């Protein structure tokens with residue numbers, strides 16, 4: 033990587049999670065709150081449409097040219113994990129066209145509980161659940177829930193309407209993540225939006241100073257991360273072969 037390329041490199045932050053949990057809304061919130069503080073760009077993934085891009089553009093959260101769609105035409109899981117070429121090119125184009133950018137947000141196509149980003153594409157990732165999906169979802173685990181850099185439990189304002197005990201759901205999520213961060217969020221509750229922004233600032237800070245290590249949440253996560261990394265996954269063993277984690 034040349035010095036020039038390096039200086040154009042932004043923090044690449046993935047936002048994954050099941051359909052309709054609020055990924056686009058989380059990205060819109062981050063853009064609205066932090067666009068004066070950070071230079072931002074957004075890449076969305078839809079299977080056949082550019083609907084998420086159109087939503088974000090119409091919300092007016094960033095200049096339109098800073099929001100681009102990748103139409104994957106296939107399982108969205110593939111485009112963010114197995115062959116990330118289309119996404120990587122979109123992110124690199126964005127970084128080059130608007131250099132220097134601080135953060136490029138990448139939204140996954142809505143998928144099921146198993147879709148996570150490859151660390152070849154993003155430096156860090158949020159996984160978004162919502163209370164409307166049911167209070168027991170967090171207990172079901174899966175790579176995103178267990179090992180994304182941040183688990184967001186969204187739409188907590190809806191808890192009473194869908195008979196979900198939000199505190200319980202957060203506690204279940206914390207147990208599934210062995211203490212990794214969980215954020216209860218509602219765009220209608222400013223203190224939760226502020227906590228989301230603080231997390232983004234912190235992850236950008238640790239990425240910029242080199243103290244952040246990108247992780248692969250799985251599902252085919254290798255157990256060994258190289259000679260300088262003593263990180264192990266939170267499932268109780270660390271033998272050197274690969275196997276599905278879900």
Ligand SMILES: Nc1nc2c(ncn2[C@@H]2O[C@H](COP(=O)(O)OP(=O)(O)OP(=O)(O)O)[C@@H](O)[C@H]2O)c(=O)[nH]1
Nearest residue numbers: 050051052053054055056057142187190218219220
């Ligand atoms: N009550 C409430 N509704 C929310 C909140 N955040 C998002 N929503 C609503 O949830 C619905 C889905 O939000 P989106 O942001 O489109 O979800 P998504 O995960 O991007 O959806 P896909 O791209 O289709 O997977 C929309 O109707 C939003 O208005 C919230 O904090 N509270």
